[in-house]
Amino acid sequence: MKETEIIKLFQEELKSKVLGDDAGFIKLGDRWLLLTNDMLVWRTDVPDFMTPEEAGAKVVTMNVSDIAAMGGKPIGFFFSLGLPRDINEKTLREIAKGIKRGTKRYNVEVLSGDTNESNELVIDGGAIGEAERILLRSGAKPGEVVCVTGDLGRPLTALLLWLKGEKIPREIAEKMKNPIARVREGLELANYASSAIDISDGLSKELWEISKASKVKIVIDPNSLPVHEKVKEIVKNPVEVALASGEEFELVFTISQEYLDILSFEFSIIGRVEKGEGVYTTTGEKVPMRGWEHFAGGNNDIGS
Amino acid sequence: MKETEIIKLFQEELKSKVLGDDAGFIKLGDRWLLLTNDMLVWRTDVPDFMTPEEAGAKVVTMNVSDIAAMGGKPIGFFFSLGLPRDINEKTLREIAKGIKRGTKRYNVEVLSGDTNESNELVIDGGAIGEAERILLRSGAKPGEVVCVTGDLGRPLTALLLWLKGEKIPREIAEKMKNPIARVREGLELANYASSAIDISDGLSKELWEISKASKVKIVIDPNSLPVHEKVKEIVKNPVEVALASGEEFELVFTISQEYLDILSFEFSIIGRVEKGEGVYTTTGEKVPMRGWEHFAGGNNDIGS
Numbered sequence: 151m152k153e154t155e156i157i158k159l160f161q162e163e164l165k166s167k168v169l170g171d172d173a174g175f176i177k178l179g180d181r182w183l184l185l186t187n188d189m190l191v192w193r194t195d196v197p198d199f200m201t202p203e204e205a206g207a208k209v210v211t212m213n214v215s216d217i218a219a220m221g222g223k224p225i226g227f228f229f230s231l232g233l234p235r236d237i238n239e240k241t242l243r244e245i246a247k248g249i250k251r252g253t254k255r256y257n258v259e260v261l262s263g264d265t266n267e268s269n270e271l272v273i274d275g276g277a278i279g280e281a282e283r284i285l286l287r288s289g290a291k292p293g294e295v296v297c298v299t300g301d302l303g304r305p306l307t308a309l310l311l312w313l314k315g316e317k318i319p320r321e322i323a324e325k326m327k328n329p330i331a332r333v334r335e336g337l338e339l340a341n342y343a344s345s346a347i348d349i350s351d352g353l354s355k356e357l358w359e360i361s362k363a364s365k366v367k368i369v370i371d372p373n374s375l376p377v378h379e380k381v382k383e384i385v386k387n388p389v390e391v392a393l394a395s396g397e398e399f400e401l402v403f404t405i406s407q408e409y410l411d412i413l414s415f416e417f418s419i420i421g422r423v424e425k426g427e428g429v430y431t432t433t434g435e436k437v438p439m440r441g442w443e444h445f446a447g448g449n450n451d452i453g454s
Numbered sequence: 455m456k457e458t459e460i461i462k463l464f465q466e467e468l469k470s471k472v473l474g475d476d477a478g479f480i481k482l483g484d485r486w487l488l489l490t491n492d493m494l495v496w497r498t499d500v501p502d503f504m505t506p507e508e509a510g511a512k513v514v515t516m517n518v519s520d521i522a523a524m525g526g527k528p529i530g531f532f533f534s535l536g537l538p539r540d541i542n543e544k545t546l547r548e549i550a551k552g553i554k555r556g557t558k559r560y561n562v563e564v565l566s567g568d569t570n571e572s573n574e575l576v577i578d579g580g581a582i583g584e585a586e587r588i589l590l591r592s593g594a595k596p597g598e599v600v601c602v603t604g605d606l607g608r609p610l611t612a613l614l615l616w617l618k619g620e621k622i623p624r625e626i627a628e629k630m631k632n633p634i635a636r637v638r639e640g641l642e643l644a645n646y647a648s649s650a651i652d653i654s655d656g657l658s659k660e661l662w663e664i665s666k667a668s669k670v671k672i673v674i675d676p677n678s679l680p681v682h683e684k685v686k687e688i689v690k691n692p693v694e695v696a697l698a699s700g701e702e703f704e705l706v707f708t709i710s711q712e713y714l715d716i717l718s719f720e721f722s723i724i725g726r727v728e729k730g731e732g733v734y735t736t737t738g739e740k741v742p743m744r745g746w747e748h749f750a751g752g753n754n755d756i757g758s
Contacts, residue, residue, distance in 0.1 A: 151543055156569050159543065163550035164557075164564050174565030176530055178584065179483045185565045185582060187491075189534040191572050226480055230493040230578045232536070239455055239463065246467035253468075260468050261478025261489045262580070265460050268495050274534045274578040276566070278489060280482065 171286055171363075172216040172348060173279070182284050186216035187228075187276030188350075197312050197326075202241045204327045205273070206248020207255070212350065213277035214256045215331035215399040219348035220286075221340025222279030224333060226261040227253050229275045232268030245273065256333060281340060289344040290364035290404035296421040297410075299332050299400045302353060303381035303388060306395035310385070321380050329399045335415050336401060342409040349398040356402050357421075357429045358439045364404075367426030370437065376418040394440065475590055475667075476520040476652060477583070486588050490520035491532075491580030501616050501630075506545045508631045509577070510552020511559070516654065517581035518560045519635035519703040523652035524590070525644025526583030528637060530565040531557050533579040536572030549577065560637060585644060593648040594668035594708035600725040601714075603636050603704045606657060607685035607692060610699035614689070625684050633703045639719050640705060646713040653702040660706050661725075661733045662743045668708075671730030674741065680722040698744065 151159075173186035188209070190196065196205045210227055217224045229249065233242070253260055258277065290296075304325040311318045332348070339346055345364055347356045353375070361368045377388045385391050404423050405413075421432075429437040455463075477490035494500065494516070500509045514531055521528045533553065537546070557564055562581065594600075608629040615622045636652070643650055649668055651660045657679070665672045681692045689695045708727050725736075733741040 151541065151546065153569070155543070156537065156546065159547055160550050160567060160569070163547065163554055164567070165554075174530065174532065174563070176563055176565060178487070178529075179485070181483065183482070183487065183530075183582070185530060185532055187532050187534050187566050187578075187580065188568055189536060189570045189578065191536060191570050193573075194571060225482075226478065226487075226489060228478065228489055228491050228580065230491050232493060232495060232576055233460065237455065239459070242455065242460065243463055243467065246464050250467055250469075259478070259480055261480060262491050263464060263468070264492055265457070265464070266493045266495050267498060268576060269497075269573045272536055272572060272576060274491075274493065276491065276532065276534075276580060278487070278582070 172219040173222065175220065175284055182281045184217050184220050184222040184279040184281060184284065185276065186213055187274060188212050189272060189274040192271035197309065199312060199318060199323055200327055202244035203248035206245040207252040208329060209273045209275035210249060210252025210256065211329050211331045211399060213275050214258065214333060215348045217277050217279035218331050218333045218336030219346050219401055220281060220284050221336050221346065222281040222284065223337060224256050224258045224277050224279045226278045227258045227275065228262035229273060231265045232272035233265055234269060234271055235267060237271065256331065283340050285340050285343055285346045287345050287347050287360050287363035290360050290366050290423045291344055292366060292423050292425045294344055294404045294406050294423040295419050296368055296370060296402065296404050296423060297417045297419050298353065298376065298402045299335055299415065299417050301376045301378040302392035302398060302400065303377045303395050305397045306391050307381045307384055319380060326397065329397060331399050332401045338413060338415065339401065339403050342412060343403040343405045346401050346403040349400045349402060350396055352394045352396045353402065354393040354429065354437050355439060357437065360402065360404065361427060361429050365427065367424040368421055368429045369424055369432055370421030370429065371432045374418060374420045393437065476523040477526065479524065479588055486585045488521050488524050488526040488583040488585060488588065489580065490517055491578060492516050493576060493578040496575035501613065503616060503622060503627055504631055506548035507552035510549040511556040512633060513577045513579035514553060514556025514560065515633050515635045515703060517579050518562065518637060519652045521581050521583035522635045522637045522640030523650050523705055524585060524588050525640050525650065526585040526588065527641060528560050528562045528581050528583045530582045531562045531579065532566035533577060535569045536576035537569055538573060538575055539571060541575065560635065587644050589644050589647055589650045591649050591651050591664050591667035594664050594670050594727045595648055596670060596727050596729045598648055598708045598710050598727040599723050600672055600674060600706065600708050600727060601721045601723050602657065602680065602706050603639055603719065603721050605680045605682040606696035606702060606704065607681045607699050609701045610695050611685045611688055623684060630701065633701060635703050636705045642717060642719065643705065643707050646716060647707040647709045650705050650707040653704045653706060654700055656698045656700045657706065658697040658733065658741050659743060661741065664706065664708065665731060665733050669731065671728040672725055672733045673728055673736055674725030674733065675736045678722060678724045697741065
């Protein structure tokens, strides 16, 4: 079955109202509890230039990032490991150290963990968070601007170099090896932004998600994308790479212009929200929906 | 690496205070939030007399059961699927229907779900719950009695018959195919019991967990174990089977005798709590620590 068919099947059968954002949410007393989970399959998700410790820390980051994208404060982490029989102690200890490092970075408690025997190494991680106000994908309104934190393009560039067997410059590899979730930015955006999403599958795909959920047209200026300088030096098509590069864990958000001066962190304005549907460039070209999975394959959110 | 070594390694590295009970817990406002997760590996955890729908529902039950054992009210469910490339739609749809059935049974919301490509079919599920007062493994006190809900022995009997290629009577298979978490009982016990645990790995192992966590001796009367009548007919060693049978999802609890009449559900008194350590029979024999994994292998809680 195709990935899109699998997602459709589960959405049909489960009919959960809260699937479809970065994290699921439920009201608990006077605040929102957020929950997300995301599985890392070693064979497809961990290129060999990453260490087991980096992979362990990344499982924390990728889940915390989903909490951040909802404007939540991360409070807990949990995981399940599928371990092949011949796993060695050194690898396992490094993974554990990575998980510890990740949870210390975001100051979250490890709430639950279990291990199981499986044919291949799998780390399923998850995070919970809390929020007074949550940031959905569905709040973008015509007239607002579209922004993104940080720089783009490095993870896909690293992967492309790796697939070709070429040397990966340290600066390029770094974002793939040690990504950081935008927790502080997400908490601030909860007060000002109208929608947000984190870049796990690639900017183009995330823009399409906001466009579909908010029922708006998004128009981006390709020249305004914050492509990393080193990426521009290496790849021939930096804009396409910036649009498709996943596991960036940057936040894409829509916001009314009046709030831009209030934000305390750096970001780039990359486009605007209009009436209509779809994602286009300022020159009228349709931005392809494909993202990360087009290059790397494998992982799909059914919802959160 | 051995299972015990893996658990030890993670406990050493993570040093989380909350690992070590059925579910992790964290204070959120004026109540406790509980979280647990548990992975089901198809090849080792799903015998072929179970349908995919039953397996889907069971992933919900086994996680909700951990919330019940802590005296919590389950509120949400989440899952990650690892799917082999050749998975067929029928199997997948049945798993989804099973998850839906499970979540309806316990009235919990599906908060998050994702799918990934993997070599073998893996369902990692989890549940969250809330509680005003939580029930730990560590509260048992000398002078109290040890009780268990429901009947014992059917899941292991089913597995033993299946391994021998013999026909499994419907009544025996039923508890493995359609287990039910003791949510109502757990909620009631939160007000009266001093400790509780659910039977996922076998009564003997769970008794040892309470004994170790509470630093008490537990003395059980083998003749008082509620072995299912049909199990007594089939197996030669019903007491041993009742002690080792896992995935029962019954609750074992310790409680002061004065509260016994208040409880609104059926249970069996199987022993008493004394000063000291370890788990023994009334005739002075040490009860072996081995449980489910001794027969079935594979799954280990690091903590919750």
